Every structure is written in C-alpha cells, then in structure tokens.
Amino acid sequence: MKSTLAPPSPSLIDLPDLQLDDARALLAHDARNGQPQHDESPTDYLQRVIDSLCELSLKDPLTGLGNRRHFHAALVRQIESVARSGESVLLLLLDIDHFKNINDTHGHLAGDQVLRAIGHCLARCVRPVDTVARYGGEEFAIILPNCRPLFGRTLAERIRQAVSDLCVQVSPLLNIQATISIGGAYAPEWVRSTPELWIERADTQLYRAKSNGRNQACIDQPQELSVSAEEKGLLYSHLAADEANPFEFGPGNVTNRVNA
Amino acid sequence: MNDVLSPPAHHSDLAEVPLKPLGKVLAVTSGKGGVGKTFVSANLAAALAKRGHKVLVLDADLGLANLDVVLNLYPKITLHDVFTGKAKLEDAILPAPGGFSVLLAGSGMVEYSRLTSEVRSEFLRVMNTLVPNYDVVILDTGAGISDVVLFAVSLASEVLMVATPEPTSLTDAYATIKVLVGQQQRQTIRVIINQATRPGSGAAITNQLQQVLDRFVVAGLNQPIRLVHMGDIPLDPEVRQAIMRRQLMMQATPGCPAGVALGQIARNLEESVIPRPA
Numbered sequence: 001m002k003s004t005l006a007p008p009s010p011s012l013i014d015l016p017d018l019q020l021d022d023a024r025a026l027l028a029h030d031a032r033n034g035q036p037q038h039d040e041s042p043t044d045y046l047q048r049v050i051d052s053l054c055e056l057s058l059k060d061p062l063t064g065l066g067n068r069r070h071f072h073a074a075l076v077r078q079i080e081s082v083a084r085s086g087e088s089v090l091l092l093l094l095d096i097d098h099f100k101n102i103n104d105t106h107g108h109l110a111g112d113q114v115l116r117a118i119g120h121c122l123a124r125c126v127r128p129v130d131t132v133a134r135y136g137g138e139e140f141a142i143i144l145p146n147c148r149p150l151f152g153r154t155l156a157e158r159i160r161q162a163v164s165d166l167c168v169q170v171s172p173l174l175n176i177q178a179t180i181s182i183g184g185a186y187a188p189e190w191v192r193s194t195p196e197l198w199i200e201r202a203d204t205q206l207y208r209a210k211s212n213g214r215n216q217a218c219i220d221q222p223q224e225l226s227v228s229a230e231e232k233g234l235l236y237s238h239l240a241a242d243e244a245n246p247f248e249f250g251p252g253n254v255t256n257r258v259n260a
Numbered sequence: 261m262n263d264v265l266s267p268p269a270h271h272s273d274l275a276e277v278p279l280k281p282l283g284k285v286l287a288v289t290s291g292k293g294g295v296g297k298t299f300v301s302a303n304l305a306a307a308l309a310k311r312g313h314k315v316l317v318l319d320a321d322l323g324l325a326n327l328d329v330v331l332n333l334y335p336k337i338t339l340h341d342v343f344t345g346k347a348k349l350e351d352a353i354l355p356a357p358g359g360f361s362v363l364l365a366g367s368g369m370v371e372y373s374r375l376t377s378e379v380r381s382e383f384l385r386v387m388n389t390l391v392p393n394y395d396v397v398i399l400d401t402g403a404g405i406s407d408v409v410l411f412a413v414s415l416a417s418e419v420l421m422v423a424t425p426e427p428t429s430l431t432d433a434y435a436t437i438k439v440l441v442g443q444q445q446r447q448t449i450r451v452i453i454n455q456a457t458r459p460g461s462g463a464a465i466t467n468q469l470q471q472v473l474d475r476f477v478v479a480g481l482n483q484p485i486r487l488v489h490m491g492d493i494p495l496d497p498e499v500r501q502a503i504m505r506r507q508l509m510m511q512a513t514p515g516c517p518a519g520v521a522l523g524q525i526a527r528n529l530e531e532s533v534i535p536r537p538a
C-alpha cells in the first residue's frame with residue numbers, strides 16, 4: 001500500500017490518503033469545521049474529526065437532543081449504577097398527543113417545528129445530569145438519575161404543564177399548541193434490570209396516560225422507603241456515642257442517651 | 261408513615277405462606293445492597309452443615325445474584341432453566357463446597373426480577389418441592405423492598421436481616437423492617453450486624469433499631485415487634501481474601517474471627533429456631 005512506501009512521517013497517518021470527504025461534509029453540515037487547522041497535528045485533527053463524528057452519531061439532527069442510540073447507552077449505564085447503589089432513577093417516555101393531526105393539517109415543516117420546540121422545552125425543564133433524547137418520531141425519553149420517588153409525579157406534571165403552556169409560532173399567522181402524554185417508571189432498586197424491561201414498564205404507563213384521555217402523566221410509583229428525620233436522628237445516636245466513647249461502648253450507654 | 265404500613269392491594273395475597281411447615285426456611289435479606297447477604301447465606305449454610313443439618317441455599321436474588329461467585333460454581337443448569345422448563349429441578353441442585361446443596365439463579369434470571377404470576381407460581385412450585393427434603397432452606401434474597409424480594413421473604417418462616425453499622429445500611433434496614441411488619445405482619449425479625457468494627461457493638465445497634473421501632477411503629481399497632489439479635493460478624497480481611505482465592509471462607513479459614521462469629525450464629529439459630537439434628 002502507498003502509506004508503507006511513503007517516507008517516514010512524524011505521524012503514522014498520511015492524511016491526504018484518507019478518504020475524509022464524507023466526514024468533512026457531515027461536519028460542515030452540522031456547522032463544524034471539518035478542515036485541518038494550520039497549527040493542528042494530523043493526529044489532533046483526526047482525533048477531532050473522530051470526536052465530532054461520535055458526537056454526531058449520538059445526536060438527533062432535528063432537535064439537537066440525544067438520539068435513540070444515545071438514550072440506550074445512557075439507560076444501560078443507569079441500570080449498572082442502580083444495581084450497585086440502589087439509587088432511584090426515573091425513566092419518562094413522552095409522546096406528543098395527536099401529532100399526526102398537526103402534520104396532516106399544517107404540513108411536515110410545521111410538525112418539525114413543533115418537535116423542535118417541544119424538544120427544547122423538555123431540555124429546559126430538567127437538570128444538566130438528566131438525559132433528554134428523541135426516542136422515535138414524536139416520542140421523547142428522559143432519564144432522571146437520583147430522583148426520589150416522592151418527586152417523580154410532581155416533576156412529570158411540571159413537564160406536562162410546561163409543554164401545554166408552549167405556543168409554537170410556525171408562521172406569522174399560525175401558532176400551534178400541543179400537549180404530551182407521559183409514562184414513567186423507576187428502575188427497580190438493587191436489581192440489574194434490562195433496558196427492555198424498564199422501557200416496557202414506562203411504556204405501559206404511557207399507554208395508560210393515553211387511554212385515560214391524554215395530556216397527563218402516569219407513573220409506576222415504587223414504594224417509598226420513608227424514614228423521617230426524627231427516626232434517623234434516633235437511629236444514628238449510637239454513632240454519636242461511638243465517637244464520644246470509642247472504647248467504652250455498650251447497650252447501656254445507648255439507652256441512657258436515648259432516654260436523656 | 262402509614263402509607264408504608266398499609267399493604268397495597270396487589271401485595272395482600274403474598275402474606276399467606278402457602279408452605280407445609282416441614283422445614284425451616286430462613287430468608288437472608290437487607291435494606292441496602294452489598295452488606296453481606298450472600299456471604300452470610302453461604303457461610304451460615306456451611307456452619308449449619310458442619311453441625312449436622314441438611315441445608316440448601318437458594319439464590320433468590322433474581323436481579324443481582326452473586327452466590328455463584330462466592331461459591332466459585334458456574335453450572336450449566338440453573339434455576340433459570342428450571343423456570344423456563346428446560347431442566348428438571350433435581351438437575352439444578354448442586355453440592356457446594358462446605359457440605360450443603362445449592363440452587364443457583366443463573367444469569368438469565370434478570371428477566372424474572374419482576375414478580376409476574378409465572379415467577380410467583382414457579383417460585384412456589386420450586387419451594388414446595390424443596391422444603392420437605394431439607395432441615396433448613398436458606399434464601400439468599402435481594403436487597404430492598406422490590407416485589408420479588410418481598411415475595412421471597414414471605415415464603416420464609418424466619419427473616420434474617422443483615423445490616424452493617426453504617427447509617428445508610430441501618431436506615432434501609434429499618435425502612436425494610438417497617439415494610440415487613442406492615443405487609444407480612446412479621447412479629448419477629450432476626451438481626452445480624454455484619455462488618456462490625458468492635459465486638460459487642462452489634463447488640464447495641466439492634467437495641468437502637470428496636471427503640472426506634474417501638475417509638476415510631478409499634479405505637480400505632482396492636483402487637484409488639486421483636487428484633488432478636490443473632491450476633492455480630494466482625495469486619496475480617498479473611499472474608500475478602502477467601503473470595504479472591506475463590507474459596508468459601510468457612511471452609512478455608514473457619515477459625516478466623518468472621519468464621520467463629522458465624523459458628524456462634526449457627527448455634528444461636530439452633531437454640532431458637534432450628535431443631536438440633538437427630
């Protein structure tokens with residue numbers, strides 16, 4: 001091959017030999033610079049192209065949100081973390097209500113604008129640690145790590161409200177208002193579940209929200225392990241005793257403290 | 261707090277224990293993961309076996325099983341094959357190092373980490389077949405209060421709650437005890453404090469749990485709840501070393517502090533719940 005015959009270069013790669021046209025075009029399309037910079041080493045340039053392509057491959061071009069692949073990878077990571085830490089992680093599936101009507105009545109361009117506006121709205125509703133993705137046609141998904149069961153319903157309701165308050169101006173004379181239905185499920189704590197099972201549980205809730213009349217949120221609520229601050233205070237009092245008397249610690253001590 | 265104590269409708273049918281009282285079923289459970297359930301299940305089984313009991317350990321942690329790692333057994337046939345009808349129950353039971361029998365979950369069991377009616381009936385069928393054949397069946401369950409864990413625990417005559425002295429572990433153990441008391445009307449829960457850093461500290465912790473329960477939970481019930489301290493297991497480097505060497509601690513170094521503690525817990529169980537072998 002040509003590269004083996006070429007004089008030894010500081011880099012192993014002979015850049016002009018690589019067929020980077022498609023990659024450059026893709027990056028240019030995404031308003032990124034696909035050309036090598038003058039002060040950039042070939043390795044740095046290639047690394048930059050690869051990084052940008054990886055990022056593109058995880059992105060939904062229309063909304064700029066994560067795509068289905070990105071969503072799946074994030075879901076798998078969360079399942080691992082839930083299995084090890086028992087953390088509460090909520091998955092929401094969100095589907096725009098009667099989206100077909102919007103497309104049929106106002107055209108696909110209007111539909112795209114609605115998708116984009118709702119996508120932005122969802123991203124604004126959540127924290128930076130949360131993953132918002134376009135899951136399919138008019139369906140979105142949000143993964144919320146560290147979301148206490150107590151907050152799930154409130155949060156989903158807030159998102160639903162934010163979308164229904166949204167007024168998408170698709171032309172000077174036309175505003176479209178859309179609503180979404182939301183289904184949510186928590187990952188089973190301390191269990192290494194599968195993406196399919198988890199999605200299926202959220203999907204069942206989404207179906208419930210749709211069949212209950214749409215524009216609502218249904219959550220598969222896990223049982224909350226509720227321990228009040230007062231209970232905790234009493235539970236941990238042995239630790240205080242432990243620190244105060246590291247060498248003379250017995251049941252008697254604890255009892256005295258509690259009754260005092 | 262009352263929310264936790266009133267069982268949701270779909271759980272109410274789990275309270276019934278549909279087992280013939282032919283043997284002792286001990287559920288080893290915890291509020292938090294990684295506290296030592298599997299370590300306790302396997303080594304307690306070995307300690308009881310050494311004392312002459314016929315013991316079987318069932319890997320009931322369908323979502324996060326690691327009994328295979330602790331026992332260094334990777335069989336072809338597992339509980340998963342029994343559940344899917346690919347193998348007979350007898351063929352999935354293996355002799356474990358330590359002189360007891362074991363039924364491993366198998367990796368496919370994640371699919372069963374949800375309590376569907378099939379999982380429930382398969383589980384029941386397996387238990388009903390197994391229990392009459394052993395003096396003691398130990399269920400190595402998952403952590404927390406997922407429906408599968410609660411179901412597995414509901415099949416047991418005794419609950420062994422494993423906790424470490426860490427605040428998070430104690431909070432979760434306490435919360436789990438509240439659920440067990442509320443949903444399964446458990447009146448006695450046996451506590452093992454694992455990874456204790458000082459001798460005697462475990463009894464104080466159990467005592468503490470009992471006081472919080474009495475004050476916040478029992479006050480609203482018409483029956484007492486009794487936590488029975490079954491013993492402490494010290495934090496012992498031999499435990500980790502045995503796992504690294506792929507050996508069962510109770511077999512490799514039974515004289516180490518954790519081994520001695522487990523021997524004592526086995527004796528305590530004999531005095532309270534398991535009849536001494538003939």
Ligand SMILES: Nc1ncnc2c1ncn2[C@@H]1O[C@H](COP(=O)(O)OP(=O)(O)O)[C@@H](O)[C@H]1O
Nearest residue numbers: 293294295296297298299455494495496499500
């Ligand atoms: N008494 C102990 N001393 C030292 N390490 C321990 C002790 N008990 C458990 N461990 C460590 O904790 C880890 C988790 O224990 P494991 O039995 O797998 O927990 P669980 O089944 O509750 O998830 C083990 O791999 C072991 O290294």
Ligand SMILES: [Mg+2]
Nearest residue numbers: 297298321326
């Ligand atoms: Mg385990």
